[in-house]
Amino acid sequence: MVINMILDGRTIRDQILENIKNNSINYTITLAIIVIGNNESNRIYANEKIKYCNKIGFNYEIYDFEDMTDTNLENLIKMLNNDPKINGILLQSPIPSHLNFNYFCNLIDSKKDIDGLSINSIYNNYINKPTFLPCSVKGIITLFEKYNIDIKGKNIVIVGKSYIVGKPLYIYLSNNGATTTICDSNTKNLKDICLTKDIIISCCGVPHIIKEDYVKNQAIVIDVGINKIDGKIIGDVDHEKIKNKCSYISPVPGGVGPMTIAMIFSNTYDAYILQHKSN
Amino acid sequence: MVINMILDGRTIRDQILENIKNNSINYTITLAIIVIGNNESNRIYANEKIKYCNKIGFNYEIYDFEDMTDTNLENLIKMLNNDPKINGILLQSPIPSHLNFNYFCNLIDSKKDIDGLSINSIYNNYINKPTFLPCSVKGIITLFEKYNIDIKGKNIVIVGKSYIVGKPLYIYLSNNGATTTICDSNTKNLKDICLTKDIIISCCGVPHIIKEDYVKNQAIVIDVGINKIDGKIIGDVDHEKIKNKCSYISPVPGGVGPMTIAMIFSNTYDAYILQHKSN
Numbered sequence: 001m002v003i004n005m006i007l008d009g010r011t012i013r014d015q016i017l018e019n020i021k022n023n024s025i026n027y028t029i030t031l032a033i034i035v036i037g038n039n040e041s042n043r044i045y046a047n048e049k050i051k052y053c054n055k056i057g058f059n060y061e062i063y064d065f066e067d068m069t070d071t072n073l074e075n076l077i078k079m080l081n082n083d084p085k086i087n088g089i090l091l092q093s094p095i096p097s098h099l100n101f102n103y104f105c106n107l108i109d110s111k112k113d114i115d116g117l118s119i120n121s122i123y124n125n126y127i128n129k130p131t132f133l134p135c136s137v138k139g140i141i142t143l144f145e146k147y148n149i150d151i152k153g154k155n156i157v158i159v160g161k162s163y164i165v166g167k168p169l170y171i172y173l174s175n176n177g178a179t180t181t182i183c184d185s186n187t188k189n190l191k192d193i194c195l196t197k198d199i200i201i202s203c204c205g206v207p208h209i210i211k212e213d214y215v216k217n218q219a220i221v222i223d224v225g226i227n228k229i230d231g232k233i234i235g236d237v238d239h240e241k242i243k244n245k246c247s248y249i250s251p252v253p254g255g256v257g258p259m260t261i262a263m264i265f266s267n268t269y270d271a272y273i274l275q276h277k278s279n
Numbered sequence: 280m281v282i283n284m285i286l287d288g289r290t291i292r293d294q295i296l297e298n299i300k301n302n303s304i305n306y307t308i309t310l311a312i313i314v315i316g317n318n319e320s321n322r323i324y325a326n327e328k329i330k331y332c333n334k335i336g337f338n339y340e341i342y343d344f345e346d347m348t349d350t351n352l353e354n355l356i357k358m359l360n361n362d363p364k365i366n367g368i369l370l371q372s373p374i375p376s377h378l379n380f381n382y383f384c385n386l387i388d389s390k391k392d393i394d395g396l397s398i399n400s401i402y403n404n405y406i407n408k409p410t411f412l413p414c415s416v417k418g419i420i421t422l423f424e425k426y427n428i429d430i431k432g433k434n435i436v437i438v439g440k441s442y443i444v445g446k447p448l449y450i451y452l453s454n455n456g457a458t459t460t461i462c463d464s465n466t467k468n469l470k471d472i473c474l475t476k477d478i479i480i481s482c483c484g485v486p487h488i489i490k491e492d493y494v495k496n497q498a499i500v501i502d503v504g505i506n507k508i509d510g511k512i513i514g515d516v517d518h519e520k521i522k523n524k525c526s527y528i529s530p531v532p533g534g535v536g537p538m539t540i541a542m543i544f545s546n547t548y549d550a551y552i553l554q555h556k557s558n
Contacts, residue, residue: 153465181460186432
């Protein structure tokens with residue numbers, strides 16, 4: 001019986017990045033990041049990615065604009081698609097509301113779609129074909145793999161149905177033999193639903209929505225929430241109260257967050273290999 | 280309190296077809312059906328569709344082949360895509376296994392994709408944009424609408440995850456505020472899962488998998504199963520034993536089956552309107 005095992009995203013991130021660094025030592029891999037708007041968090045995330053690019057020897061190109069027209073963004077994405085030295089393209093969300101995020105994600109060449117949000121990547125996930133998955137989704141799946149957590153036949157609840165986590169995860173998990181339930185703000189009996197589940201994954205961005213009495217003994221709890229309260233980062237899960245009931249639990253910070261970072265580089269590496277295999 | 284109300288697909292089918300007939304009286308609408316292989320059921324289904332085409336005044340073109348090469352099927356679909364008199368294209372499943380069903384569904388022009396199985400239709404459903412939905416899925420949704428069954432906040436289980444019913448339905452329902460669980464053959468506690476649900480939808484093709492003690496009082500039960508046993512059509516639901524517990528129940532035959540037929544013509548009519556609006 002496993003009790004209170006912390007899913008240590010930071011250590012796994014470092015192992016994965018170290019592997020990527022060693023495997024790519026003879027390759028020139030370049031990640032392009034597009035940031036639009038005056039969202040301070042976006043700039044912090046972009047800088048974080050630059051830090052890891054430097055650490056593992058990837059090149060980067062940052063396109064940072066206060067605002068942008070549809071035509072200019074379209075031209076920029078097409079230019080990056082056609083540039084053979086660019087291996088992965090990341091359109092940092094959110095973008096200003098006059099730009100249609102889904103539309104621009106679909107413009108990204110599916111071989112460079114390291115965020116897994118283009119129509120081809122979504123369709124491939126839907127038909128259970130290997131593809132780029134959104135980095136948080138791949139991060140969670142990799143956590144399961146690294147800790148030998150088998151999802152087949154498990155009852156799993158996902159709380160939150162965003163395009164970048166909840167929805168693609170729900171499709172992946174149900175494609176892979178998990179009995180999956182997705183909840184949203186219309187759900188009336190979240191506590192009862194969570195209480196019967198082997199695995200609870202919260203990605204709705206509501207601080208401490210998953211409380212002690214929502215979790216059955218020996219459940220696995222994955223916290224994808226990153227909520228800032230009084231300058232402190234708080235997850236969706238009331239970690240301190242729940243951790244002693246769980247078999248495995250992912251902390252915030254230090255769980256899915258670092259795994260998401262690792263998967264940006266894992267996907268970019270895979271994109272490089274894919275592009276060079278098919279040439 | 281509603282008790283034991285039969286969801287009468289035949290009556291609703293007839294009303295819908297009558298409406299389509301009246302609304303399309305001045306239009307020339309043509310449905311193309313492709314049947315490949317020696318599957319007797321496919322031919323029966325095709326004949327059924329011809330019967331209704333005649334009834335409501337639609338034209339039809341049946342392409343019926345014992346077998347076909349990839350190239351010939353590709354050329355046929357492209358010809359139908361480019362033929363302005365064809366409004367809807369239906370590739371009858373199953374097709375011989377040497378032909379990739381998903382690939383050929385994706386060749387169908389999304390404006391003629393009345394089965395809702397092309398990549399664009401799937402993506403639109405995923406991002407919650409109005410689109411062609413698979414006919415059984417649209418049939419179930421229309422049953423809910425006709426009987427004023429609100430799905431928002433309801434706990435719904437779907438048993439079976441096929442591409443033509445389970446998966447697209449699961450996406451549609453969760454996009455529209457239902458708390459949806461999808462089960463498959465890996466699910467360990469199907470009875471317990473069903474017992475807590477407001478709505479049970481079975482589409483796995485296992486005769487009488489949904490038993491009396493799987494259903495809570497006042498639940499709504501939708502039976503999509505069409506199983507032939509000793510020449511008799513049997514649903515996935517043990518209808519006789521369950522019907523007195525339900526608020527609403529769909530029979531087999533006479534429930535989702537006729538609604539699926541109605542939606543083929545509803546989608547073909549919509550395709551005609553869409554094609555003529557955008558020209």
